[in-house]
Amino acid sequence: MHIYWKIKRLDENYEQSPAEGECLIEIEGTIECDGQPAGSVDAFYLFAENPELPAAFLEFWDMDSGTCAVFEEIMRPDHQDFRDPLPDFLCVCAGILCVNFIALYPQFRRRGLGREVMRELVRNFTDDRLGVVLLNAQPLQHLPHGYDHFGDEVRELPWNSPDEDLERLIVHFHTWGMQHLPGTRFLLAAPEFLCEEPATDWYPGLLGDTGEE
Numbered sequence: 001m002h003i004y005w006k007i008k009r010l011d012e013n014y015e016q017s018p019a020e021g022e023c024l025i026e027i028e029g030t031i032e033c034d035g036q037p038a039g040s041v042d043a044f045y046l047f048a049e050n051p052e053l054p055a056a057f058l059e060f061w062d063m064d065s066g067t068c069a070v071f072e073e074i075m076r077p078d079h080q081d082f083r084d085p086l087p088d089f090l091c092v093c094a095g096i097l098c099v100n101f102i103a104l105y106p107q108f109r110r111r112g113l114g115r116e117v118m119r120e121l122v123r124n125f126t127d128d129r130l131g132v133v134l135l136n137a138q139p140l141q142h143l144p145h146g147y148d149h150f151g152d153e154v155r156e157l158p159w160n161s162p163d164e165d166l167e168r169l170i171v172h173f174h175t176w177g178m179q180h181l182p183g184t185r186f187l188l189a190a191p192e193f194l195c196e197e198p199a200t201d202w203y204p205g206l207l208g209d210t211g212e213e
Helices: 054-061 065-074 086-090 113-125 162-174 202-207
Strands: 002-009 023-033 036-047 095-104 130-136 186-189
Touching (some): 002 113, 023 113, 036 065, 065 130, 065 186, 086 130, 095 113, 113 130, 162 186
Parallel strands (some): 095 130
Antiparallel strands (some): 002 023, 023 036, 130 186
């Protein structure tokens, strides 16, 4: 299995090293298995010095609506702090790696490839500031315009009620060692729990001078 990565900074601090300051980085990957296209993965990396403060994310809200939607969902209803147990993960390391989806073609499902993709994602994009990995469990087929945005990735997926298919995926991701963030569609885990040997110096090698690969 190999993943071809495309990385792009979405924040405005391009003159500042992402390893030294707040940053929002979009991560896209094209998955190849046995020499054949196998699917795709989409995620973002976000670091803010004080992520529990709404002001820390204001600049990101205007740049990426998807990040804003995640941030609002993982906050408590009063927006004063993150939902438990997320603060326990972010109290020391405030970086967040959020996996929006791992989409596989039908012939590559039920082979453990999704978990392998997750491990590879964490291995490549963990740094010493990353406190938690979030995974969106919302089924592809129930995403807004899911059948418009995806082709073979949604073929042969079950079509039950959104709540039933969400619960099915949450149970599946529990087998990866992830726990559900109550009241949300997300699961979470510490990065070291998902991958024992992260590449902690990924910034220079992947972003280079252009901010994209």
